[in-house]
Amino acid sequence: GRIDPDQEMIDIRMNVIKHKILVMSGKGGVGKSTVGCMLAQVLASQSCKVGVVDLDICGPSIPKLLSVEDQVVVNTEYGWKTLLSPHNGIKVMSVEDQEKQVCLHVSKCILVNGLIKRFFKDTFWGKLDYLICDTPPGTSDEHLTAIKVLKNVRPDGAIIVTTSQGVSIATVRREVNFCRKMGVKILGLVVNMSTFVCPCCDELTNIFPEDEIEKLSEEQKIPILARIPIDTRVTACCEVGRNPVIEHPNSQAIKCMEQLVRSL
Numbered sequence: 001g002r003i004d005p006d007q008e009m010i011d012i013r014m015n016v017i018k019h020k021i022l023v024m025s026g027k028g029g030v031g032k033s034t035v036g037c038m039l040a041q042v043l044a045s046q047s048c049k050v051g052v053v054d055l056d057i058c059g060p061s062i063p064k065l066l067s068v069e070d071q072v073v074v075n076t077e078y079g080w081k082t083l084l085s086p087h088n089g090i091k092v093m094s095v096e097d098q099e100k101q102v103c104l105h106v107s108k109c110i111l112v113n114g115l116i117k118r119f120f121k122d123t124f125w126g127k128l129d130y131l132i133c134d135t136p137p138g139t140s141d142e143h144l145t146a147i148k149v150l151k152n153v154r155p156d157g158a159i160i161v162t163t164s165q166g167v168s169i170a171t172v173r174r175e176v177n178f179c180r181k182m183g184v185k186i187l188g189l190v191v192n193m194s195t196f197v198c199p200c201c202d203e204l205t206n207i208f209p210e211d212e213i214e215k216l217s218e219e220q221k222i223p224i225l226a227r228i229p230i231d232t233r234v235t236a237c238c239e240v241g242r243n244p245v246i247e248h249p250n251s252q253a254i255k256c257m258e259q260l261v262r263s264l
């Protein structure tokens with residue numbers, strides 16, 4: 001068949017990136033972006049070269065989490081220059097300004113499709129060990145578009161972030177089916193906000209019963225890669241764009257994230 005020049009360019013750029021990992025969730029608010037960023041931060045702290053691409057075009061939170069909000073994307077002869085996070089030099093690509101986000105809402109599908117493709121085709125990522133792809137939540141229109149484009153990137157697979165509440169689990173089930181239909185490998189589940197860490201004594205308190213998520217894991221043969229506690233030290237850092245891995249390396253949440261990294 002004919003060679004698609006766009007795909008050829010995507011291949012050239014993606015061939016020098018060892019691992020591409022999708023971070024997905026069935027619904028918003030379960031901590032997908034936070035977990036995706038912490039994953040990038042842990043990898044970067046272990047001397048990996050890491051990029052994060054924010055495909056959650058209509059609700060981007062990566063720029064704030066990785067503290068690149070004051071930077072703008074510029075075009076160079078090598079392609080779009082990535083934003084540089086002060087967090088161990090993580091490279092970031094995202095829609096930067098509010099105005100553009102509003103425009104995108106108007107005629108979403110075509111624009112989102114084009115833009116997401118350009119994040120891979122036109123961005124000069126250079127050589128990376130990991131490219132973490134934060135995807136739009138499963139309930140949004142952009143979700144399908146994003147995954148279609150991401151297929152061309154030939155990802156290692158997807159991590160599905162969830163909480164163990166009944167409402168979240170129903171959306172995970174849908175997400176699992178969706179990935180299987182699309183031929184995206186599922187690396188495993190991450191149960192976020194699984195417990196609460198007491199800020200005084202580090203004691204862990206369970207939040208939601210976990211039998212349902214465990215049942216889903218068994219039934220679908222998808223491992224639970226990590227359980228991340230709610231940790232107020234994480235929230236305090238993330239809210240102001242600081243790096244919890246550097247500031248609280250011994251916190252339970254970061255230790256669980258390190259376990260997730262080991263499982264990859």
Ligand code: ADP
Binds near residue numbers: 229
């Ligand atoms: P999503 O990307 O799924 O919409 P976010 O990553 O934006 O969710 O997280 C939602 C909120 O929950 C954020 O304010 C974030 O700081 C907080 N949060 C997520 N995970 C944790 C955690 N493990 N401990 C403490 N706060 C968390």
